Amino acid sequence: MSTLTLPRWFARARSSGPDPSQQPSRNKLRIGIPRVLNLWSTHQFWTGLFGALGIEPRNLVFSGDTSEEQGRQFGKGRGTVDCCYPVKCISGHYGELVFGQREKLDIIVSPMIYTLPSFLSGHVARTLACPRVMAAPENIKAGFLKERDVFAEAGIHYATPFVSLDEPKLVPKQLFEGLKDAIPGLTREETARGVEEGYRALHAFNDRLRKKSREVLEWCAREDRPCLLVLARPYHMDPGIGHEIEVDLQAHGYPILWAQYFPIDADLMNWAFGPDVGAGIIKSPFDIRDVWPSSYSSNTNEILWGAKAAARMPWVACVVRLASYECGMDQPTYTPVQQIVERSGTLFFSFQDLDSTKPAGSVKIRVETITHYLEKYAREIIERKKAAMPPGCPLLSPQPVMT
Ligand code: SF4
Structure with a gap:
């Protein structure tokens, strides 16, 4: 049209x-x-x-x-x-x-x-x-x-x-x-x-937030500590839409990143996606044709890309997916997003069907479950993901090259 x-x-x-x-x-x-x-x-x-x-x-x-x-x-x-x-x-x-x-x-x-x-x-x-x-x-x-x-x-x-x-x-x-x-x-x-x-x-705002996200990732890399990535639409940042689930998780001491503001510096992107570009699987670090060929919807594309980025980043030990009730755009993405994340050994938790009321009881139980798994498995996940990635992660030699 x-x-x-x-x-x-x-x-x-x-x-x-x-x-x-x-x-x-x-x-x-x-x-x-x-x-x-x-x-x-x-x-x-x-x-x-x-x-x-x-x-x-x-x-x-x-x-x-x-x-x-x-x-x-x-x-x-x-x-x-x-x-x-x-x-x-x-x-x-x-x-x-x-x-x-x-x-x-x-x-x-x-x-x-x-x-x-x-x-x-x-x-x-x-x-x-x-x-x-x-x-x-x-x-x-x-x-x-x-x-x-x-x-x-x-x-x-x-x-x-x-x-x-x-x-x-x-x-x-x-x-x-x-x-x-x-x-x-x-x-x-x-x-x-x-x-x-x-x-x-x-x-300027987006660059500032991405720089902050990079600082968080660098800290995690230096300290070998886990962080969480939220995959959601931008309006799930609204406390009345996303119900501040990520805030509850942050209160347990885990840094939270959002895919929309994930760092996209050239050095980090080349390290994370370079092998796939070199192998001809994708044309650039921002190409998602390997997982989502019908890449028409902007927020959907960013969610899929975020799943790929999370899968490659060792210190992203857990992904939290948020989606609203009756969202026809999110439904077809549930399986691919979960598969991309879980195949990398990253923990994946999904809060679907969010509506006007915060399901406080079930959110509390899920948050406790997530933190339990992180306490138990984060170290192992980070080590396994580090071993699967090329050496020379730029997060450990922090000299960002801006795109
Ligand atoms: S259908 Fe989904 S993507 Fe569209 S406005 Fe509703 S929540 Fe957002």
Whole structure:
């Protein structure tokens, strides 16, 4: 499907909202962004963009973490479809932005992200967002328009710019088209400058987190200590979606890494994947065709790549997989991910079907089981994995070569 068709489909029935000429000046404009779905991996882009467009940082308001209370208080009766919780919970976020602010917002921006800026881009078939993610802003909006236009009544302009974040050349045009009716006096030129700032902020943030992850891995390598890798979608970092299972594990003293921010320095990648590249199995360290040929979905690709990285990294002694109830995208990946991890001798634990309520009892038992296995087997796992990898691991001679 062409990317041009999609914005046309979704171009109808926008919330009317106030006339932009009636909006306050730029430095007083208050913009709300629901902290949901792929905002968890792209928020720095949006803060960079709106900062460059003259929006005061204190006037850029992200909704809070997802919670059942948020849904009850702000989203009740506004559900539109029966699907996975990461999408269903968005009603609560919208409601919080409309009804839960001490100072009223002027605009709610809920981007329809079509492609994601992934570190695997160029090495995989596509970097598409899940269709439910992409369509969510239109779908959830319906719950706020069904009887009357709640946004218009609150004097809020609801903007859902369609954006292909993995195609930076398209982004200035897409965002100008999607935001020009909301932001007074917006020009193409400043949108283009804002987009550059957005990418700069996003890349700087990602680099910083990857550097931190590398420091953790280097410490583990130096001390021969285990760490855990989480394989999940970015929004499982939301305490109301992933239920902080990794936090419970960290409380037992195990460092936690997320695949999205795994270090991708050239020295480490060449050491981990070089033999497979040399053997012609893959074309580059970021190629996943050996395990996932239909590499279209960005977050799915990163989960599969993360499984491969975990399998090769001796100090990643355990992988924790998180997935939400009714996630059709994750279902076909359960078996390959588990096989990749377990064949390397790495421990694998999966928390599937996560929903709105934290299954506290079963999480507690599982966390105790995981820590028991780690205490008993981590040393052996690390030694076995080290023996299977080439000598000269760059984590033990920490001179990172940046990609
Ligand atoms: S990837 Fe899964 S959990 Fe995420 S929005 Fe799509 S169906 Fe829902």
